[in-house]
């Protein structure tokens with residue numbers, strides 16, 4: 068029995084942030100009813116597909132039910148009210164004002180079910196100058212400053228690989244809903260929470276935007292300038308044109324590596340401030356890493372206590388034995404399932420659950 072069994076979730080959200088929240092609830096036993104328009108959650112149409120389903124959609128919607136409701140019709144609205152009557156959680160991810168126009172704003176929903184924890188997830192929040200601006204992940208990253216530190220050597224911001232604003236919002240919303248449920252259990256009263264992708268990203272910036280927060284110049288960051296050009300927090304090219312990272316900030320790792328490379332004289336430079344003072348160390352490391360291939364370096368580092376990693380593509384990353392040992396990706400019936408990142412010691416062994424076909428439950 069999952070930690071959330073007995074909790075009923077009505078979820079109108081689409082794409083990524085809201086489904087991320089509700090899939091983690093479904094993983095732990097909540098009954099999640101995904102309410103979709105006739106066209107379905109657009110994530111259903113996102114390539115690549117496998118075993119007849121979008122891989123993206125499957126891994127964000129496993130273990131849920133799907134009902135199709137036209138919320139602009141009386142019958143659809145009635146059906147949603149019936150679902151809300153005994154629900155514990157209501158999730159929506161439209162632009163601010165949409166659910167109120169449909170008749171399902173917090174005031175209306177809590178009047179019918181005062182115990183409900185109602186979570187809105189939007190790009191910039193329900194209030195504020197940007198509130199009604201439509202936005203996907205990249206636009207929020209752009210507005211929050213994150214794209215400015217993900218530029219290439221030509222200064223052009225790079226389209227982010229990970230949808231950080233979506234994920235930050237989904238995971239923040241999960242915490243919020245669980246807090247809401249704990250509070251509700253104490254007081255008997257539900258509550259409303261306004262989660263913004265923007266708000267969820269801003270707390271992530273303190274270390275990279277530190278200077279700007281303090282009123283100084285904003286940081287710039289391609290790989291050579293990250294953290295102001297720290298030798299031991301940097302990316303290096305190898306002889307085969309691949310890359311490796313030194314990702315350690317502790318001086319003992321600097322010493323371990325430079326001693327093994329026969330250059331103990333450079334260790335003191337590791338303690339200097341990143342930037343100009345470390346330039347000779349960076350130059351040495353650049354030259355050194357170009358003398359072997361990436362995988363030769365992986366072998367060389369195997370018996371060294373240094374925070375070193377090869378830069379892998381996704382195929383390589385998923386083929387790592389570590390992924391199999393932790394059971395992170397499971398293939399069943401020709402479909403690949405990504406395991407939940409939260410698994411309690413007392414949980415039954417995890418088994419993949421299918422994501423529903425559109426309207427499978429009504």
Ligand SMILES: CC(C)(COP(=O)(O)OP(=O)(O)OC[C@H]1O[C@@H](n2cnc3c(N)ncnc32)[C@H](O)[C@@H]1OP(=O)(O)O)[C@@H](O)C(=O)NCCC(=O)NCCSC(=O)C(=O)O
Pocket residue numbers: 081082083084102103104105136137138139160161162165168169188189190200201202203204205230233
């Ligand atoms: C994603 C959006 C930009 C999409 O913009 P829009 O297509 O203009 O959607 P809106 O939310 O403004 O409005 C949705 C409309 O659909 C209608 N609607 C929705 N569901 C129903 C059902 N079931 N029945 C009838 N009508 C429905 C709803 O009433 C609205 O109509 P009207 O009232 O008539 O207008 C926006 O929803 C948004 O900013 N959402 C918050 C942030 C967010 O989730 N961003 C995407 C993250 S995922 C991501 O970044 C990524 O995947 O990439």
